[in-house]
Structure formats: C-alpha cells, structure tokens
Amino acid sequence: MHMHHILVVDDDPTNTKILKFLLTGEGYEVTALTSPVEALRNLGENVYDLIILDIVMPEMDGLELCQRIRATSTTPIIFISALGEIKDKITGLKAGGDDYISKPFDPNELLARTWATLRRTRQLATSESSLKTTDLILDSVEGKVTLVRSGKTVTLTPIEARLLRCLMSNTGRTLTRDTLVIKAWGYEYEGESNHLDVYIKRLRSKIEENPSEPRLLLTSRGVGYKLQPSEVGATSSAQVGS
Template sequence: MPHPYKTTSSRSAEEPQRRRILIADDDPNIARFIQITLENPQYEVVAVENGLEAIKTFEEGEFDVVILDVMMPYVDGFQACERIREHSDVPIIILTSRDGTDDVVHGFELGADDYITKPFKIAELMARLESILRRVATRNVRKAPPVVRVGELEIDEPRHRVTVRGNEVALTPMEFELLYFLAANAGRVFDRETLFREVWGYEYVGETNLVDVCVRRLREKVEVKPSHPRIILTVRGVGYKLADT
C-alpha cells in the first residue's frame, strides 16, 4: 500500500506549515504564472516542464500537492501520475485542455484526486488547492468514529487503512475519502451532488461522472463480484449507499 501522503511528515513541528506544491507543465509561461501567483507565505511552489522532471523532483523532495498537465513531452501527465501514485498518496490535480471527459476519467482511474480544465481562473485553482489541503488537514478531527466497521469492511481512519474480509486494500486518497464517508453513514442514500460536495469539497460539476468512476473503482477493490455489488449499492434514480449489514 502506498505510504499515506508523502508530504510534510518529516518536517519539524516547530517549523511554519508552509505547503509545498509541485507543478509540471510544458508551457513555461503557464508554469511560471502559476508559480508566481501561488507563491506566498502559505505556499512554496516548484515548477518543472515535463513529467520526467516531475517524477524526479517529487522523489527528491516532499510535497503536499502535485499539479500535472496532461500533454507533456517524454513522460506525460498520466504516466507521471501513475508513477507517483505507486509510491505515494499525495493529492494530485490533473490539468487538461482537451474537450470531453476522457482525460478526466482516465486521470481519475490512475489515482488523480481532482482535475481542472484549461483555460482556468487562478481563483478556481486556489479553491481546489484549499479544498484538498483542508481535507488532508481535517482527517484527524472528524466527528465519525476513527475506526468504522460495517459487515466485512473495516476502515481505520487515523492509519488510512482499509481491510475487507481481513485483507488490506490499497486505495487512492479520494477512494478512501468516499468509502469512509459512505461507511460512516452506512444505510443512508446520497445523490451524486451531495457526495461530490461532501467528499470533493465543492459543488458538483454535472458534466463529469467522477463519482461514478470512483464508485466503480472502489467496487473493483472491495467487492467479491464488482458487477453484483453487495457493499456499495446503487439506488436507482437517487445515488449510492453503503450496505449497513
């Protein structure tokens, strides 16, 4: 299982909590613009120009968020996302300029946590960053029990550990967040809009099916027969719920 959030864990508790962000975009103007705009006492931003540099830089340092453009030379954003996700649960945001949802869905399947379509407003990027960092920061101050057990499923929230039928299951950060939310509210039905708001941290974007993709990925990992789920159930015309038995 990837190490939960290879981020600021080795920093001294007395050091300022300045978040480190890695941005990879082959357009130096965009990368530099994001770097200059985000750089402040709260954020330190490191910019690189391709996926290969992103992987190397990430492995050599500690970062709280990684932002990857899809179209890059040598190693593209998808490949970089997959490589980083093999060893870390650090939040990853995908940037895409292509129309349609294929890039979004593919990036999510590789372990990305969020996406932004180019062109975008810097305020939107800031909102996504703050939402992701807020989720990470509040993981240990939830109202729900730290360990949730529902049937054959056990979720140890503080340790970021999930077991099904006694076997540990590796989840991406967003898969974990969605499963934990459903398990903490087992038996309750949630529509996609509510799940998007509660788990992703901002209002639902109707043209995407990220919730459905995340549910499908979770079923592949926790269900005996994903095509006939018994843990994460679909309520037709409404949304999803986690079975409470």
C-alpha cells in the same frame, strides 16, 4: 503554521512560471519541474501536500505519471490540461486524479480548487483515524482500507477515502448523490456530476470481490449509493440494482 508544499509538473516553462507565481502569491511553497522523469526522482526524496500535473508531455504523459505516483502515494493530484472534453476528465479521474481543471483556466478557480483540495485533506487527516464495519477497516491517516474477509489492504486516494468514510459511517443507509458529492468535494465543487460515478467504480474495484457484480457498494437507482453489509448485500442487490 505549516506551509503547504506543492509540486507542479508541466513541460512548458511558461506554464510552470505562471503556476508558481500564482501559488507562491497565496503563500504556498512551490517546486516547479518540466520533466516527469525528474518529478518521479524528486518525489522519491520529498514529501508534498499537493501535486499539479499537465497531461500532454513528451517524456511521459501526466496520466502515466499519475498512475506511477498512485502506486506509492495518496497525495492529492489536480490535473490542468488543454484536453477539456468530458471523456478526458473521466480518464484523468480514473488514472487517480482528485480534480481536473481545463485550460485556459481562471486563476481564481485554480486557487479556489487548490485551497479546497488541501482543506479536505486536512479534514480527513484530523477525523477519527479508524473506522470499522463487518467487511471493512478504514485507516484515514494512512489512506488504506483492509478487506476483513481476505485480509487484503489497498491504498485509497483522498477522495476515495472520504467517500468510503461517509458510506461506512452510514452503513445500510442510501445516501443521495448530492450528499456524497458534498462529503467528497465540498459545497464549492462545480465539476461534472458523473465524477462521482467514476470514483464509485474505482472504490468497487478495490473493495469488491467481483466489481461487476457488487455486493457491498450498491446503487440505489435514481437516488444514490449505499454500503451494505455483505450478508445483506448478497440477498438485496437484485432489488437495489448494481
């Protein structure tokens, strides 16, 4: 059985020891580092199944570290931070995080979210590898989507890939917010509901020619979202709303 390898980055040695103790106790292999710069070097030489990041660190904050990781990797990232306001969580998700846990945290919550994130990543990897619509080609294994019209290929995070797969599998149908949250995060997800809106905005920035005037990923006001073929979306977006 594959032993999941987790990278923990926190400038406080006490925190890294606690996290390593909790995670190794659940059977995970853990590499714990206190330097974001060292973490970047380490990531160039090793492959991880999950990365756990603090945000407030002296050499480089966790948000910048996350963005640098996202430039080359789709490995899921969980933030653990004392910055617990809603705006802080949204900032973390926009930076490329897949989940956000506020300090102080319940050890059981940390372990549950770690397990859930790894499970969702496994499910994505074992799902049908390629999915196509008239506008998009999704490669679930590589975590990339190709825009048919321009030929441009962009990288997706695991959450983005799960959301897009769900939308592409139901092209033309409005999916409720609850349905999309369940597909992306699972039934056990207890984060703020506006996390979905953050990820929809991120998806639009990657698949729309003009994200501020979407023609593919449309909002059904008061209900949810739908992926509309471009030739239809151009005429219906005014009615559906963006």
